[in-house]
Amino acid sequence: SAVISQKPSRDICQRGTSLTIQCQVDSQVTMMFWYRQQPGQSLTLIATANQGSEATYESGFVIDKFPISRPNLTFSTLTVSNMSPEDSSIYLCSVELGTGEDTQYFGPGTRLTVL
Amino acid sequence: RKEVEQDPGPFNVPEGATVAFNCTYSNSASQSFFWYRQDCRKEPKLLMSVYSSGNEDGRFTAQLNRASQYISLLIRDSKLSDSATYLCVVNTDFNKFYFGSGTKLNVKP
Numbered sequence: 001s002a003v004i005s006q007k008p009s010r011d012i013c014q015r016g017t018s019l020t021i022q023c024q025v026d027s028q029v030t031m032m033f034w035y036r037q038q039p040g041q042s043l044t045l046i047a048t049a050n051q052g053s054e055a056t057y058e059s060g061f062v063i064d065k066f067p068i069s070r071p072n073l074t075f076s077t078l079t080v081s082n083m084s085p086e087d088s089s090i091y092l093c094s095v096e097l098g099t100g101e102d103t104q105y106f107g108p109g110t111r112l113t114v115l
Numbered sequence: 116r117k118e119v120e121q122d123p124g125p126f127n128v129p130e131g132a133t134v135a136f137n138c139t140y141s142n143s144a145s146q147s148f149f150w151y152r153q154d155c156r157k158e159p160k161l162l163m164s165v166y167s168s169g170n171e172d173g174r175f176t177a178q179l180n181r182a183s184q185y186i187s188l189l190i191r192d193s194k195l196s197d198s199a200t201y202l203c204v205v206n207t208d209f210n211k212f213y214f215g216s217g218t219k220l221n222v223k224p
Contacts, residue, residue, distance in 0.1 A: 102147055109157075
């Protein structure tokens, strides 16, 4: 597996502001993903973070709201822009190691509360 | 229709019991299948992959039925520490992971 860290682990933000979440992996990985888990719900894929190119967004998620960067094979950021209370959620990054298995491993998550 | 469906539970069982969860998926072209475990306020962690021939890992047995498009997880001799939410995960032919809503298990003394 891989050691994945996320910063911040939690935050409370005001409506209309933006928050950037960082995901750091201890080894180079082929694929990185960002998910959202709303209270009492399962995980929903926001986008696939592509190294050196624009992220691939899922239906219902757009770049203006959730800009993503992936400057190298070990790091990615997700920004939640112009936040509203509906954005309160846990945001998780995950990785595929590219070792032949397609298993995903998750970071510890960022718990976001928007007031 | 959801890609992956699970009974949300909760399943309340005594220690030592055997409990089974099922999960159905809608995309017949799905390639790979997993069970993840998620503890309260924690990230999902891989419990086991599910292979076509079925596989076992200690007290845990996973099975796949492609014809009926369902996956099962059997837990024998339940422990208090097995209390968690169990997520069924399906990887489709477009390399996307779809998560079920999870089945909550409470193992009681």
